[in-house]
Amino acid sequence: MISGVKRPLGISVISILVVLAAVAMLLRTLQVHVAGLSGVGRLCVVVAFTVIAIGLWTRHNGARIFLFFLLLCDALSSLVALFLYALRQSHYRLAGFLVLQFCIATLLMWYLQRASLRRAFGGVSAWPTAVKTLVLTIFTVLLAFPFYWMAIAAFKQNIDLYNAENNPFIFNLKPTLDHIRLLFGETGFVRWLANTALVGGIVVAITLLLAVPAAYALARLTGRWGERLGIAIFLTYLVPPTLLFIPLSRVVAVLGLQDTIWSLVLVDPSITIPFSIWLLMGFFKSIPKELEDAAMVDGLSRFGAFIKMVIPISVSGILTVVIFTFTLVTQEFVYALTFISPESQQMVGVGIPIFLVRGDVYFWGALMAACLVASLPIAFLYNLFLNRFIAGFTVGAVKG
Amino acid sequence: MAVKSRIKSVGAAQSPLLGAAMFSPAVLYILLLIGAPFILAIYYAFSDARIGSTQLHYVGLENFRSIVQSPSFQKAWKNSVIFTICAQIIVLVCANILSIALEKPFRGRGLVRFLILLPWVAPVSLGTIGWKWILDSIYSVITWVLIWLGFVNKFSPPMWLGEDKLAMASVILVHCWRLIPFSTVILLAGRTAIPREIPEAASIDGAGFWRTLFQINLPIMTPILSVAVLFGTIFTFTDMTVVYILTNGGPYDSTQTLPNLAFTQGIQGSDLAAGAAVSVFLVPVLVVIAYFMLRVAHRTEVV
Numbered sequence: 117m118i119s120g121v122k123r124p125l126g127i128s129v130i131s132i133l134v135v136l137a138a139v140a141m142l143l144r145t146l147q148v149h150v151a152g153l154s155g156v157g158r159l160c161v162v163v164a165f166t167v168i169a170i171g172l173w174t175r176h177n178g179a180r181i182f183l184f185f186l187l188l189c190d191a192l193s194s195l196v197a198l199f200l201y202a203l204r205q206s207h208y209r210l211a212g213f214l215v216l217q218f219c220i221a222t223l224l225m226w227y228l229q230r231a232s233l234r235r236a237f238g239g240v241s242a243w244p245t246a247v248k249t250l251v252l253t254i255f256t257v258l259l260a261f262p263f264y265w266m267a268i269a270a271f272k273q274n275i276d277l278y279n280a281e282n283n284p285f286i287f288n289l290k291p292t293l294d295h296i297r298l299l300f301g302e303t304g305f306v307r308w309l310a311n312t313a314l315v316g317g318i319v320v321a322i323t324l325l326l327a328v329p330a331a332y333a334l335a336r337l338t339g340r341w342g343e344r345l346g347i348a349i350f351l352t353y354l355v356p357p358t359l360l361f362i363p364l365s366r367v368v369a370v371l372g373l374q375d376t377i378w379s380l381v382l383v384d385p386s387i388t389i390p391f392s393i394w395l396l397m398g399f400f401k402s403i404p405k406e407l408e409d410a411a412m413v414d415g416l417s418r419f420g421a422f423i424k425m426v427i428p429i430s431v432s433g434i435l436t437v438v439i440f441t442f443t444l445v446t447q448e449f450v451y452a453l454t455f456i457s458p459e460s461q462q463m464v465g466v467g468i469p470i471f472l473v474r475g476d477v478y479f480w481g482a483l484m485a486a487c488l489v490a491s492l493p494i495a496f497l498y499n500l501f502l503n504r505f506i507a508g509f510t511v512g513a514v515k516g
Numbered sequence: 517m518a519v520k521s522r523i524k525s526v527g528a529a530q531s532p533l534l535g536a537a538m539f540s541p542a543v544l545y546i547l548l549l550i551g552a553p554f555i556l557a558i559y560y561a562f563s564d565a566r567i568g569s570t571q572l573h574y575v576g577l578e579n580f581r582s583i584v585q586s587p588s589f590q591k592a593w594k595n596s597v598i599f600t601i602c603a604q605i606i607v608l609v610c611a612n613i614l615s616i617a618l619e620k621p622f623r624g625r626g627l628v629r630f631l632i633l634l635p636w637v638a639p640v641s642l643g644t645i646g647w648k649w650i651l652d653s654i655y656s657v658i659t660w661v662l663i664w665l666g667f668v669n670k671f672s673p674p675m676w677l678g679e680d681k682l683a684m685a686s687v688i689l690v691h692c693w694r695l696i697p698f699s700t701v702i703l704l705a706g707r708t709a710i711p712r713e714i715p716e717a718a719s720i721d722g723a724g725f726w727r728t729l730f731q732i733n734l735p736i737m738t739p740i741l742s743v744a745v746l747f748g749t750i751f752t753f754t755d756m757t758v759v760y761i762l763t764n765g766g767p768y769d770s771t772q773t774l775p776n777l778a779f780t781q782g783i784q785g786s787d788l789a790a791g792a793a794v795s796v797f798l799v800p801v802l803v804v805i806a807y808f809m810l811r812v813a814h815r816t817e818v819v
Contacts, residue, residue, distance in 0.1 A: 251617040252628055255610070259697060260631040262646035263638070265657065269649060277655070284657045330542035337535030347813055349543070351806050352550050356754035358775035359799070362782045362792045363556035364549075366565070386549040389542055418534055447639045449757040450775075454783055465639045469761050480649055487645055491638030498637035499630050506705045510743055 184225060185250055191221035263488065270295055270485035277481060295481030304459050305486055308467035315377050315463065316445040319384045323441045327389050328434065331396030332422055336405075346397050353390040357450040360386075365454050379455040380463065384448060388441040395440065395508040399433035400426065436504040443498050446490070464490045558799075560792035567786035579793035592765075592772040593797060595684070599773065600752045603691040607748055608741070610692070611699035618700065619707050636697035644761040647690050651676035651762075677763050680770040687771050690758050695751060699744040706740025739812050746805050746812070753801055774798060 198214040268284075269277060271291040282288045299305050334342040334349075364383055373379040403426060411421040427434070445463075452466040459471045468486045472479055498505075561579055563572045583589045618629065635643055650657055653675050662668040677683050710733075718732050734741075756775035759765060765772035765780065774797055782791015 248617045248620075248622075251613055255614050255617075255696075256628055256631050259635050259693065262643060262650060262693075263634055265650055266646050280654055280660070284655070284660050326542040326545055329538035333535035333538035337531050337538070339532075342535065342539075345539070345543075347810065349546060350813075351809065352546055354750055354802060354806055354809065355550055355554060356750065356775075356798065356802075358754045358756050358778060359557055359795045359802075360550065360553040362778065362788050362795060363553040363560060365567075365783065366556075366788065367553065369567075383549060385545065389545060390550075393542060418531055443637065447641075449639075449641045449760075450779070453760075454779070465641045469641050469645045480652075480655075483645055484649060487638075487642040491634075491642045494639065495630070495634050495637040499633055502629075502633065502701060503705075506701050509702055509747060510705055510740060 185247070187221045187225045191218050191225065194218045194221065263491075266484040266488045269481055270488055272481060274481065295479075295485045298479065299482040299485050299489075303472060303482065303486075304462065304467060305464075307460055308462050308464045309490070311377050311462065312446055312464045315380050315384065316442045318381045319388060319445050320438050320441045322381070322385045323388045323392050324434065324437065326385070327392040327396060327437065328427070329422075331393045332400050332426065334393065335397045335400040336408075337418075346394065349390050350394040353387075353394070357387065357448070361450050361454045364451070368455050373455070375456055375458055375461060377456070377461055377463075380445075380448070380451060383451050383455070384445050387448065388444050391444075391508060392437045392441060395437060395504065396430075396433055398507060399430060399436075403429065433504070436501045439497050439501045440505055443494050446494050557792050558796055560789050561796045563789050565788040565792070567783075567788060575789075579789050583790060583793050588765075588769050588772055588777055589794065591769045592774050592777040592794070595771060596753055596773045596775075598684070599688055599691060600749055602688045603695060603752045604745055604748050606688070606692045607695045607699050608745065610696050611703050611744065614696065614700045615703035615707055618704055632700065633697045635694050636701075640694065640755075640757045641761055643694065644690060644758050647686075647693070648677075648762055651686055653678060678767055680767065683763050683767060683771045687759055687762055690762060691752050691755070694758070695748050698751075699748055702744045702747070703737075703740060706737055706743075709740075710736050739815065742808060742812055746809055749801070750805055754798055 194214045194217045198211055198218070268287075271293070272287060273289045273292045273294070276282060276287065276289040279288075330349075331346075334346045336342075338345070368374055368379040368383070371379075371382070373382060407425055407429070408418075408421045411425040412418065416424060446465060448463070449465050452463045453470070456462060456466070459467070462471060464486075468483065468490065472483050472486060562574055562576060564575050564578075565572055614632070618625070618632075649655075653673075656673070656676060658676070659668060659673045663670050663673070668674065674682055676686050714732060714736070718727075754775055756773065756779055759771055759773050759776045760779065763771045765776050774794055778791045778795040780791075781794060782788050785791075
């Protein structure tokens with residue numbers, strides 16, 4: 117492997133010097149921004165950075181990549197400081213220094229680029245751990261941040277929440293359960309949860325009843341054109357609710373289902389059935405035909421073999437469809453918004469954003485608590501079955 | 517690979533009759549609740565349907581004429597296109613990076629994956645409400661950080677959802693935030709299917725970085741990349757939840773999109789015909805996507 121290549125001593129010495137230079141420059145930039153770390157603090161930061169850098173350095177070529185990122189940060193931050201601070205406030209000496217720093221950083225990056233970055237980024241070898249950790253940390257923080265934010269807002273006292281001066285990342289006052297109490301006691305939240313669970317349950321039943329036999333038929337009984345039909349059904353999954361909601365609102369009104377959850381029971385399977393059939397088709401195809409043959413030799417009919425042999429061994433596939441359908445019903449927004457207006461008949465996904473706002477007043481604490489309570493369990497369930505959904509989404513572009 | 521076995525055993529012979537009986541309920545349902553409304557939507561676009569009246573008259577291209585001339589619509593289709601393209605580019609870059617980083621197993625991968633996937637698996641409307649709080653005009657955490665860093669004047673904070681450009685950027689940001697996890701897992705599935713030996717062999721044969729990237733890695737990844745982009749395009753272009761909750765098209769239609777406009781005119785304005793006419797403009801995009809989706813499906817089938 118590449119990481120096993122021995123580095124000549126000279127390069128190591130130069131590289132360590134480069135690391136130290138980078139650390140120094142980064143600190144300088146930090147100082148420009150924060151303006152005035154105390155002497156001890158500065159020393160601590162220098163020591164910490166050096167230890168991290170040298171520590172990483174001993175681990176294969178991870179350090180070089182880490183260094184590259186340091187330099188990149190340095191170059192970018194000096195650019196930002198140049199345009200947002202130095203030039204605006206006409207600190208021309210500082211501006212000159214920043215330009216110089218940027219040039220040095222770029223030169224160093226170019227030097228490093230020649231060494232081993234090419235291989236590291238070339239897709240030949242996997243990325244070193246340091247880079248992965250860095251990338252993963254950044255993305256995880258960015259993607260999960262709104263949920264952290266919901267959690268913190270849900271437990272903050274209102275005086276703390278609505279004070280633009282306070283540090284918003286921490287609890288400045290004691291955490292409180294007021295918002296949760298308001299949510300469960302004085303709003304329709306529990307009702308919405310119950311509605312969602314009820315609609316979800318019925319839609320799951322309808323979906324299974326229609327999709328399981330259809331998928332089996334298309335996968336096994338109808339040969340080549342069954343597969344074509346399967347793809348056609350899959351394509352109907354692409355027809356979005358935002359195209360159908362206008363005619364469907366008329367249909368729902370004509371049937372007298374307006375403003376009741378039964379309108380959703382009728383319409384929601386149209387989102388879940390096509391994709392469920394597609395998922396299950398893939399699943400049934402992976403079951404060896406010999407099992408049914410054996411069952412039929414034992415005297416079962418074709419349909420009997422399907423009920424008694426195929427369904428019991430497909431439980432995990434069917435469970436996937438159950439979870440998928442249920443999460444889609446909770447995620448659905450457009451139909452619920454269009455068909456249902458009274459608060460008591462709402463679903464979670466619409467009730468929270470529409471009815472937790474009175475006039476122009478947002479109950480942010482309760483809102484955030486509601487979002488968190490409603491989304492985490494669904495997220496958890498979905499996560500368990502993720503790989504199977506993905507197998508459906510890749511349309512067979514990935515084999516295996 | 518995908519070579520179908522043509523040998524039919526006696527027992528597992530195909531039985532089209534039973535098959536038809538088993539799939540016809542589902543197909544009937546799909547025809548009634550997707551096919552019929554689809555045609556109805558197109559028909560409404562040529563009629564004068566309104567909420568509250570049951571009469572329908574054919575009015576020809578009247579709806580389209582009035583819609584195409586309205587400034588809201590012109591803004592809406594431009595925005596829909598801009599949002600979709602910008603979001604796809606950003607998502608593709610980020611998802612690629614993220615999927616490379618997640619490829620190999622490591623300790624805590626399950627937790628990291630759960631956190632990364634949260635935006636996709638949590639209900640859209642709820643995640644968007646979270647963003648609405650983050651982008652609040654007074655208590656925005658982003659503003660707070662910018663003030664703390666000294667980049668922004670405390671007395672004229674940016675109105676994230678109240679200024680044209682910022683509002684558009686916010687909508688794109690939320691779309692990206694939601695789609696990155698989805699594209700990442702799709703690309704991840706594609707990556708794990710690439711045989712390791714091919715790029716390694718290429719590097720031994722002396723192929724450089726760019727050559728490996730363009731002539732080996734990208735061609736192998738193309739089907740899976742296109743799947744991610746096609747789904748992403750559909751999810752962004754036809755989505756109305758994000759815009760409806762975040763800005764409801766405002767300020768002054770600067771973030772209006774086709775689906776949201778269809779809702780505003782068709783349901784809130786009770787002019788079903790106008791709404792249908794707006795939403796019919798989604799159809800060409802859907803057709804194009806469906807065409808490419810079929811190509812992906814067929815190519816992989818033939819391999």
